[in-house]
Amino acid sequence: MAVLVTGGAGYIGSHTCIELLKAGEDIVVIDNFYNSKPKAIEMIKEITGRDFAFYENDCCDRQALDRIFSENFIEEVIHFAGYKAVGESCLNPLMYYNNNINATLALLDTMNKYGCRRFVFSSSATVYGIPKKVPVTEKMPLSSINPYGSTKLMIENMCRELYTSDDRWSIVLLRYFNPIGAHESGKIGEDPNGIPNNLMPLILRAATGKMATLTVFGNDYPTPDGTCIRDYIHVVDLALGHLAAINYARKNTGCPAFNLGTGKGYSVLDIINTFEKVNKVKVPYVIGARRPGDAAECYSNPTLAKKELGWKAERGLEQMCADSWNFIKNN
Ligand code: UD1
Numbered sequence: 001m002a003v004l005v006t007g008g009a010g011y012i013g014s015h016t017c018i019e020l021l022k023a024g025e026d027i028v029v030i031d032n033f034y035n036s037k038p039k040a041i042e043m044i045k046e047i048t049g050r051d052f053a054f055y056e057n058d059c060c061d062r063q064a065l066d067r068i069f070s071e072n073f074i075e076e077v078i079h080f081a082g083y084k085a086v087g088e089s090c091l092n093p094l095m096y097y098n099n100n101i102n103a104t105l106a107l108l109d110t111m112n113k114y115g116c117r118r119f120v121f122s123s124s125a126t127v128y129g130i131p132k133k134v135p136v137t138e139k140m141p142l143s144s145i146n147p148y149g150s151t152k153l154m155i156e157n158m159c160r161e162l163y164t165s166d167d168r169w170s171i172v173l174l175r176y177f178n179p180i181g182a183h184e185s186g187k188i189g190e191d192p193n194g195i196p197n198n199l200m201p202l203i204l205r206a207a208t209g210k211m212a213t214l215t216v217f218g219n220d221y222p223t224p225d226g227t228c229i230r231d232y233i234h235v236v237d238l239a240l241g242h243l244a245a246i247n248y249a250r251k252n253t254g255c256p257a258f259n260l261g262t263g264k265g266y267s268v269l270d271i272i273n274t275f276e277k278v279n280k281v282k283v284p285y286v287i288g289a290r291r292p293g294d295a296a297e298c299y300s301n302p303t304l305a306k307k308e309l310g311w312k313a314e315r316g317l318e319q320m321c322a323d324s325w326n327f328i329k330n331n
Pocket of ligand 1 (some may be wrong): 070084086087124125126149178198199200202215216217218226229230268278291292293294
């Protein structure tokens with residue numbers, strides 16, 4: 001009996017594999033290394049001292065999925081594999097629809113065929129579009145403002161409709177806020193191929209001199225210091241949320257969605273200042289124009305996850321900044 005982790009070499013996937021293995025679960029991993037590296041798989045094994053089956057395949061590859069399900073007894077699937085860059089999705093929407101939707105369809109079809117009906121999906125706070133109110137609760141209206149967000153929303157809808165059609169399914173939709181930080185060992189962390197788009201990887205590039213300056217996207221928002229506010233969550237807390245979701249799916253059928261965030265909002269300048277203070281390093285930055293599509297504030301109300309999953313984020317911003325830096329220094 002094993003949990004299949006798609007995209008298990010990626011940033012959130014690799015941290016989740018570690019927590020699953022530490023909790024005594026058996027796992028099987030599929031990843032095509034599109035945005036990750038084989039080293040992550042080695043590191044998961046090194047950190048946990050455990051072995052597992054790994055398949056270097058694309059999740060759209062139905063033959064490969066068939067092989068995985070016939071060679072292993074998969075009871076649950078956690079689906080991380082997918083493209084995630086907002087800007088790229090606007091330039092090439094078909095690439096996003098093709099990959100994210102087809103991979104999920106292939107996976108759900110294969111699960112159905114093998115009678116495996118517990119599914120945890122990597123959704124995102126992006127499904128709230130530009131939230132009209134903060135903190136964001138799961139009941140707030142859903143919308144998408146870019147093709148990446150559309151794929152997340154379409155998959156959520158697909159899952160809800162699937163459960164409506166067959167109530168044997170246990171599906172948990174996890175809406176992530178902004179994951180940062182890294183494993184305390186410094187052996188795995190966010191290691192994207194190519195140029196990053198998210199704030200923390202860019203702070204790391206500016207702090208190490210790989211990039212001359214970070215551009216803060218706007219300081220004229222209606223927030224205390226004028227910069228945007230987000231709900232940054234330690235990736236290990238996020239990983240533990242998946243364990244809680246798997247345990248929930250073992251006991252409940254349905255298709256609920258849960259916010260995985262801390263419930264606290266920090267501005268871009270809060271992050272830069274905390275990073276500089278904790279790590280005693282300068283982050284050179286300039287104030288630039290707003291980035292189109294950015295909400296002034298987006299942070300979660302995480303109480304539903306606490307109530308239903310028994311999960312709560314424990315790690316604070318200082319630890320997130322220290323662990324992100326520790327990973328980069330070690331690599
Ligand atoms: C972005 C995506 C979101 C996706 C999430 C996870 C957009 C509009 N949203 O969220 O759909 O689910 O990533 O990958 O892209 N910032 C700067 N300078 C930079 C980069 C970022 O000031 O060079 C600011 C942004 O304005 C924002 C904050 O840092 O206020 C966080 O940005 P980012 O890491 O890209 O995350 P989100 O925009 O929240």
